[in-house]
Amino acid sequence: MQKKLIFALLATLPMLAHAAQKLPVVASFSILGDVVQQIGGDRVEVRTLVGPDQDAHVFQPRPQDVKTLAAARLFVVNGLGFEGWMPRMSKATGYKGTTLVASEGIKPLKSEEEEKDHDHAGHDHGNFDPHVWNNPQNVRVWTRNIAASLSKLDPEGRDYYAQRAAAYDKQLADLDRWAAQTFGQLPVAKRKVITGHDAFGYLARRYQITFHAPQGLSTESEASAKQVAGLIRQIKASGIKAVFVENISDRRLVDQIARESGASVDGKLYSDALSRDAAARSYTSLFRHNVEQLSAGMKKN
Ligand SMILES: [Zn+2]
Structure with a gap:
């Protein structure tokens, strides 16, 4: 009985060792998580905080999310105020890894609400529209930023990431x-x-x-x-x-x-x-x- 158990454990060891070598990455929401996975392929272990069909605007991190982030080496967020909960969460976690703001380099659209909604004064909606992914040209910028970040943290994978990013970029175009x-x-x-x-x-x-x-x-x-x-x-x-x-x-x-x-x-x-x-x-x-x-x-x- 015990022998059987040990054998079963040993059989899973190579898998565990392999998983441990992967770069642990956390993405703030599902769309971004998919793009990170497309570029990172087998070299990354991507976890996503705000999952499919969930609303990132009103997300409230749970204790398990704090643990997930604490174990990551790269945290990829969209930025432009989309993840309003992010600064508080990074602080709560004491996260020391790299944070990539994937929308960096995208020319953001100004929020029209600022001018429209004067009665909402004091309630900060942010100055820019964060929903950049609804134009594939912007996701090409995400792709470049993510490939650069992954290559920096995992230099051996540089060619691999570059190849995958180029293939994905073509799909987006x-x-x-x-x-x-x-x-x-x-x-x-x-x-x-x-x-x-x-x-x-x-x-x-x-x-x-x-x-x-x-x-x-x-x-x-x-x-x-x-x-x-x-x-x-x-x-x-x-x-x-x-x-x-x-x-x-x-x-x-x-x-x-x-x-x-x-x-x-x-x-x-x-x-x-x-x-x-x-x-x-x-x-x-x-x-x-x-x-x-x-x-x-x-x-x-
Ligand atoms: Zn939205």
């Missing part, structure tokens, strides 16, 4: 070209969408689409009755039919808006997180899904 062609088939006047919160500013800018959302850049802010009523009036006046809920947030508000404006909900967009189901298990499948859904929805406008 193709994705962007395909999205531009797909949206290009619709006249700009039809490119209007209603969704839950302002997560698609970079996609909007890249492909000339106008998004309207009852909630602002963060799901933390509540939509006021006045904002909701204004949006309903706008939908009625402009005849927008493309209405989408998001995988990370409560859909009731969007449902209500659709009902009261006489539109119907077209489907689900994956805004700030991958999905547990097959639709958006990776960033590239997430982006493809969103483009297909948006383009089908906007055709009806």
Whole structure:
């Protein structure tokens, strides 16, 4: 009996040794975690704090997350205020490893809320829109930053990371070209969408689409009755039919808006997180899904 147990333990040893050699990396949220994994491949062990279908805006680190981060050598975050909980968490952990702000080098979009919402004075939403990943060109910047960081911490893997980053970069460039062609088939006047919160500013800018959302850049802010009523009036006046809920947030508000404006909900967009189901298990499948859904929805406008 004991012999059997020892044998079983020995059999798992090579695996453990191999796992121990991998570079322990923590990514703040699922989309970023996938991109780190694409580039790090077999040389990294990626753990993600905010998982699929979860909302990073309102995330509250649990004790196990603090432990996970404490064991990492690299912590990859998006930055631009997306992970508002991050400074507190790093402090609580006493994290001494490297922190990479993956969005560094991306030209950020200014938050429109700052000018729009004077009644929210004192409540800091941050100055920039953090949702950079909704334009694949920005994910190419993430990719470069991540490859550079991994190479620095694991110099033996430099060529490996460079190769994987180059292959992934090509996929991203193709994705962007395909999205531009797909949206290009619709006249700009039809490119209007209603969704839950302002997560698609970079996609909007890249492909000339106008998004309207009852909630602002963060799901933390509540939509006021006045904002909701204004949006309903706008939908009625402009005849927008493309209405989408998001995988990370409560859909009731969007449902209500659709009902009261006489539109119907077209489907689900994956805004700030991958999905547990097959639709958006990776960033590239997430982006493809969103483009297909948006383009089908906007055709009806
Ligand atoms: Zn968001």
